Structures are given as structure tokens and as C-alpha cells.
Amino acid sequence: MRIRLVNVEGDAEWFTVAYIPVVKTLKEPRGDERARIRRSNVLQRVMYLIFRTTAAASHKGFELPVGEDQTVMAFPRILLYICDQPEERAILCMKSGGTTYPCSSCKVAARDMVSAAELTAEERDVLQTLEKHLEATELANFGEDRPRRVALESQESINSAIPSLASFAGLSTPPFLLYKMVGFDVLHVSLDSLTSLLDTKDFLLSLTESLYCACT
Numbered sequence: 001m002r003i004r005l006v007n008v009e010g011d012a013e014w015f016t017v018a019y020i021p022v023v024k025t026l027k028e029p030r031g032d033e034r035a036r037i038r039r040s041n042v043l044q045r046v047m048y049l050i051f052r053t054t055a056a057a058s059h060k061g062f063e064l065p066v067g068e069d070q071t072v073m074a075f076p077r078i079l080l081y082i083c084d085q086p087e088e089r090a091i092l093c094m095k096s097g098g099t100t101y102p103c104s105s106c107k108v109a110a111r112d113m114v115s116a117a118e119l120t121a122e123e124r125d126v127l128q129t130l131e132k133h134l135e136a137t138e139l140a141n142f143g144e145d146r147p148r149r150v151a152l153e154s155q156e157s158i159n160s161a162i163p164s165l166a167s168f169a170g171l172s173t174p175p176f177l178l179y180k181m182v183g184f185d186v187l188h189v190s191l192d193s194l195t196s197l198l199d200t201k202d203f204l205l206s207l208t209e210s211l212y213c214a215c216t
């Protein structure tokens with residue numbers, strides 16, 4: 001797992017902060033399902049190990065040096081998670097697709113995803129959804145009531161694990177930004193879709209020249 005720090009001195013670089021073990025699918029009853037649950041839980045434990053200090057600071061604050069002899073109390077917040085690929089929803093313990101409510105932010109039905117219904121759909125309730133994560137995880141841990149767990153996963157588009165990011169202040173506490181911080185890298189998405197549509201180097205070159213001209 002790599003993170004990129006952009007508000008530090010010097011060049012912004014990618015840092016490797018953890019290695020996530022590969023969880024293989026074993027030959028056992030419901031092997032695929034069990035492996036999926038294990039992968040979700042391993043990912044969330046790694047996330048917790050990486051961010052636990054920052055998550056604690058988001059509640060208690062930490063002393064940030066300012067100037068020569070002064071410090072201020074700072075409270076870190078997560079305001080944006082760029083999630084360009086469906087499988088990146090795993091960070092939030094959400095399924096990548098194939099469920100009733102596939103949107104990360106709202107409860108629009110899959111069949112209405114490309115209609116105006118998206119604009120008026122009910123927003124995901126953070127606490128309610130986290131309670132369902134807890135219930136599904138407990139059922140998975142004790143191997144109980146599989147139909148109920150599968151129904152929870154399917155209805156809410158979630159995995160049977162608890163998203164460690166929910167431990168951050170501001171995400172699962174007011175103003176409850178856990179599902180509102182999900183976003184796309186607009187330039188990345190635009191370029192990807194345009195290049196796949198046009199599939200031409202000439203187009204990229206002319207676009208780069210245009211951007212260069214616009215910036216100078």
C-alpha cells in the first residue's frame with residue numbers, strides 16, 4: 001500500500017507504508033466466500049495499523065510546531081478519497097458491483113443509475129450502514145445466520161468487515177463525511193475515457209500542447 005504526501009516540503013512522493021498479505025482461496029466449503037471475507041478483514045486490519053495514530057489524533061489533536069517557539073493544536077481530517085476504480089471501494093468495505101445499491105454516496109437503485117433518480121436519491125446513512133457492517137461482521141465471525149448476512153451485504157452493497165476509516169473523527173462523527181468524501185480524479189477520468197475513445201497519440205500530443213499553451 002502506498003500513500004502520497006502533497007503538503008510537505010520538497011517533491012510530492014509516493015511512500016510504501018505497508019505490504020498486504022495475499023489471501024488465497026482454499027479448497028473448503030464456500031471457499032470463495034470465506035476467502036472474500038478474509039481478504040476484506042486483512043485489508044481493514046492493515047489500514048488500522050497504518051492510520052491508528054492519525055485516527056487517534058483526529059479526536060484528541062496533536063501539537064503542530066508553528067514558527068520558532070510556538071505550537072498549535074491540529075486535528076487531522078480526511079476530506080477526499082479518490083476512488084477511480086470500482087475495486088477501490090474495498091477501502092470502505094463496499095462491494096465493487098453487482099448489488100442493489102451500487103453508489104458509494106446514495107441509495108439510488110442500480111436500474112436508475114443513469115437516470116435523474118440519482119439526483120433525488122436518499123443519501124447513505126453513515127451510522128445505520130456502520131451498524132449493518134458490525135452486524136454482518138459478527139455473523140461472519142460466529143458463522144451464524146448466513147441468509148441474514150448475505151442479505152445485509154447485498155442490500156447495502158457492503159462486505160462483512162468494518163471500515164477502519166470510520167474511526168476518524170468527521171467521518172463517523174459529525175458532519176458524517178464517510179460517504180461524501182468519495183470522489184474521482186476528474187482529469188484522470190477525462191483523459192482515460194477520451195484516450196480510450198479516440199485511442200490516438202496525436203490527440204494526446206495536441207491536448208498536451210493545448211494545456212501547455214493554456215498554462216503559459
Ligand SMILES: [Zn+2]
Binds near residue numbers: 106
Ligand atoms: Zn449516488
